[in-house]
Amino acid sequence: MKFAPFIPLLPLAGFLINGLLRNRLSKTATGIVGSGVVLIAFVLSILVFNSAAAGQSQIFQLFEFIKVGSLNIPFEFQVDQLTALFLLVITGVGFLIHVYSTAYMHEESNAHFARYFAYLNLFVFSMLLLVMGGNYVIMFIGWEGVGLCSYLLIGYWFKNREYNNAAKKAFVMNRIGDLGFLIAVFWMIQTFGSTSYANIFTQLPGEASTAVLTGITLLLLVGAMGKSAQIPLYTWLPDAMAGPTPVSALIHAATMVTAGIYMIARSNLMYALAPASMHVVAIVGLATALLAATIAIKQNDIKKVLAYSTVSQLGYMFLGLGVGAFTGAVFHVMTHAFFKALLFLGAGSVIHAMHHQQDMRFYGGLKKFMPITHFTMLMGCLAIAGIPPFSGFFSKDEILVHAFEANPIYYILGLLGALMTAFYMFRLYAMTFMGEHRSDLSHHHPHESPKAMTIPLIVLAVLSVVGGIIGIPALFMHDGHKLNTFLTPVFEGSKQYLEKHEPLSHSQEWMMIAISVSLIVVMIVLAIRKYSKSVDAEATGLGKVLENKWYVDELYDTIIVKPLLAIGGFFNTVVEKSGIDRLVNGVGKGLHYSSRQLRLLQSGNVGSYLLMIVIAIILLIRLVFYVKL
Amino acid sequence: MPISYYIFLAVIIFSIGVTGVLTRRNSIIVFMCIELMLNAVNLLLVAFSKLHHQRMLALDPANITAGTEGQLFVFFIMVVAAAEVSVGLAIIVLMYRNVHSVDINFLNRLKN
Numbered sequence: 042m043k044f045a046p047f048i049p050l051l052p053l054a055g056f057l058i059n060g061l062l063r064n065r066l067s068k069t070a071t072g073i074v075g076s077g078v079v080l081i082a083f084v085l086s087i088l089v090f091n092s093a094a095a096g097q098s099q100i101f102q103l104f105e106f107i108k109v110g111s112l113n114i115p116f117e118f119q120v121d122q123l124t125a126l127f128l129l130v131i132t133g134v135g136f137l138i139h140v141y142s143t144a145y146m147h148e149e150s151n152a153h154f155a156r157y158f159a160y161l162n163l164f165v166f167s168m169l170l171l172v173m174g175g176n177y178v179i180m181f182i183g184w185e186g187v188g189l190c191s192y193l194l195i196g197y198w199f200k201n202r203e204y205n206n207a208a209k210k211a212f213v214m215n216r217i218g219d220l221g222f223l224i225a226v227f228w229m230i231q232t233f234g235s236t237s238y239a240n241i242f243t244q245l246p247g248e249a250s251t252a253v254l255t256g257i258t259l260l261l262l263v264g265a266m267g268k269s270a271q272i273p274l275y276t277w278l279p280d281a282m283a284g285p286t287p288v289s290a291l292i293h294a295a296t297m298v299t300a301g302i303y304m305i306a307r308s309n310l311m312y313a314l315a316p317a318s319m320h321v322v323a324i325v326g327l328a329t330a331l332l333a334a335t336i337a338i339k340q341n342d343i344k345k346v347l348a349y350s351t352v353s354q355l356g357y358m359f360l361g362l363g364v365g366a367f368t369g370a371v372f373h374v375m376t377h378a379f380f381k382a383l384l385f386l387g388a389g390s391v392i393h394a395m396h397h398q399q400d401m402r403f404y405g406g407l408k409k410f411m412p413i414t415h416f417t418m419l420m421g422c423l424a425i426a427g428i429p430p431f432s433g434f435f436s437k438d439e440i441l442v443h444a445f446e447a448n449p450i451y452y453i454l455g456l457l458g459a460l461m462t463a464f465y466m467f468r469l470y471a472m473t474f475m476g477e478h479r480s481d482l483s484h485h486h487p488h489e490s491p492k493a494m495t496i497p498l499i500v501l502a503v504l505s506v507v508g509g510i511i512g513i514p515a516l517f518m519h520d521g522h523k524l525n526t527f528l529t530p531v532f533e534g535s536k537q538y539l540e541k542h543e544p545l546s547h548s549q550e551w552m553m554i555a556i557s558v559s560l561i562v563v564m565i566v567l568a569i570r571k572y573s574k575s576v577d578a579e580a581t582g583l584g585k586v587l588e589n590k591w592y593v594d595e596l597y598d599t600i601i602v603k604p605l606l607a608i609g610g611f612f613n614t615v616v617e618k619s620g621i622d623r624l625v626n627g628v629g630k631g632l633h634y635s636s637r638q639l640r641l642l643q644s645g646n647v648g649s650y651l652l653m654i655v656i657a658i659i660l661l662i663r664l665v666f667y668v669k670l
Numbered sequence: 671m672p673i674s675y676y677i678f679l680a681v682i683i684f685s686i687g688v689t690g691v692l693t694r695r696n697s698i699i700v701f702m703c704i705e706l707m708l709n710a711v712n713l714l715l716v717a718f719s720k721l722h723h724q725r726m727l728a729l730d731p732a733n734i735t736a737g738t739e740g741q742l743f744v745f746f747i748m749v750v751a752a753a754e755v756s757v758g759l760a761i762i763v764l765m766y767r768n769v770h771s772v773d774i775n776f777l778n779r780l781k782n
Contacts, residue, residue, distance in 0.1 A: 646778060647775065648695065648774060651691050651692060651700075655688060
């Protein structure tokens with residue numbers, strides 16, 4: 042446990058080495074430094090995880106950070122079970138993605154390669170800061186840091202204007218959310234006089250009224266909406282696919298976007314005491330899960346499908362949080378990190394083989410060219426679709442069971458989303474790997490990716506398959522939910538305040554599983570039959586609306602961007618140019634004019650100077666003797 | 671003699687000086703007029719000092735030097751004025767060397 046504060050320092054060191062020496066280091070050296078630091082961090086994380094599993098948790102007061110009046114915000118780390126789990130996921134999946142990147146990015150020049158790894162290490166550092174911080178301010182530093190790295194990595198190919206715009210969009214959308222987070226932090230300081238988790242949670246309940254807690258938690262939710270891509274701030278995530286594919290896997294699927302879930306799980310006591318906020322979280326999550334799933338069905342860009350799938354799965358996690366299944370949500374974060382990283386890396390492998398062609402309509406029949414990628418992707422698809430005994434089944438099932446207990450409508454809509462998930466994932470699978478190849482093979486030949494790419498795929502595939510065993514529901518095995526036991530110290534405080542629901546009987550639960558699994562299998566078969574032979578025809582009607590993402594981007598453009606631009610134009614032309622500019626220029630012109638006139642007084646004529654002296658003296662004398670001051 | 675006589679005389683001399691400064695172009699004459707103004711003020715100073723001395727003497731007949739500081743001061747002013755004159759005349763000599771004239775309207779080289 043005592044090594045914990047060193048974990049974030051390692052990626053920071055990697056960032057400094059790769060960033061500062063980027064013109065000197067070879068690609069091999071960069072790759073070893075970049076991946077090595079994360080590997081060491083991973084090993085340390087395992088040690089920390091072991092002590093956390095033994096029930097330890099610790100607060101490290103590192104140094105005084107902000108001290109103003111009675112407010113004291115130390116730079117502190119809090120390492121407990123929740124943090125330990127996130128540490129493992131971040132450094133573990135992060136390490137695999139670093140290794141994968143060494144092969145995926147090999148076409149870049151040395152300096153850009155090192156820049157990429159520097160950003161990636163900085164990201165890991167920020168993310169570790171986020172989950173290790175012992176108060177909301179440290180969390181906010183990490184929160185902003187991952188946002189910055191996300192911006193830098195989406196715009197990694199900065200010569201492409203569209204990619205830059207996507208990066209800016211991500212940054213701006215995140216900033217909108219961050220404002221909510223920041224206001225929540227100020228409100229907490231006002232209410233509790235502290236931002237440390239330990240201080241705040243011991244003051245609850247009692248120190249704050251439900252109304253105040255509802256306000257704080259809703260503002261925190263706004264922050265989570267931005268970072269975790271929920272309605273209405275989700276549109277940046279699909280655009281973020283402009284970044285290199287491993288970046289999409291690490292940042293925009295496995296880790297950064299789960300920051301919002303981490304934050305809400307961390308604040309579980311506050312949310313439990315504000316039931317209204319819990320309902321909002323559940324509804325936002327469910328709406329996002331459904332909306333994103335419908336969009337994913339009609340996308341043809343392989344990364345866009347995965348991006349909307351990520352948004353949809355994040356929606357599930359919010360649904361889980363909203364119905365009080367904090368463990369379930371964290372469980373889904375973990376399994377999702379495995380299978381979504383796997384799917385993104387698999388997609389990256391396909392894109393790599395297809396020479397950066399991302400449109401699935403030009404894929405097809407890749408099964409025989411890329412056996413490893415094909416097999417691992419299949420595992421990922423089965424996991425995300427929720428087929429037992431793959432990991433996604435257990436986590437999704439846990440969320441859905443709790444949703445049913447809270448409100449059967451949540452369950453029905455959630456199941457609908459799960460069915461769509463199965464459909465679009467196997468649509469992706471069938472369009473990519475099955476049937477006949479649909480592009481011209483005379484110029485290039487798809488090939489399996491190098492070992493540095495396939496080994497992470499295999500490891501992640503294994504994790505996706507077996508990752509569920511830490512959370513087997515009581516239905517199958519008594520005391521099988523190891524994760525629940527592990528996370529108990531973090532979530533037990535809020536348990537008594539959550540709304541009580543009648544737990545499902547075992548027969549009901551069996552029925553639910555049977556219904557959902559059989560329907561999912563039906564969807565998979567439908568998708569494979571439809572898309573292994575053909576692709577979508579030109580979409581019309583609702584299909585076109587879905588293909589265009591419900592026109593949400595256009596809607597935002599019309600109701601927010603264009604009015605803002607119009608206001609900006611008004612201020613530019615009217616207020617700035619003819620108001621402020623005129624005033625400033627007027628002062629200048631007035632001075633210029635008056636000095637031109639005054640200059641005439643300096644004629645060079647001594648006589649007139651003398652006259653002026655005399656007049657001035659007379660005036661002065663008048664002033665002194667006749668004006669009463 | 672009443673003090674008003676001195677004042678009138680000083681005012682007349684001062685006015686002649688001012689008029690001369692403003693109307694004449696010959697720099698030597700302008701210079702002389704400045705001296706006139708200076709001496710008019712000096713004259714006033716002596717006159718007022720005399721008046722002051724008489725007052726002080728009436729108050730304290732034993733102290734025969736009371737209130738004569740002004741008259742002493744006048745000597746200093748005359749010394750300073752003499753020094754000033756020498757500087758002024760030097761300027762005029764230099765001016766003559768440069769422009770071959772003592773007309774002040776030629777002293778417009780500083781313009782522009």
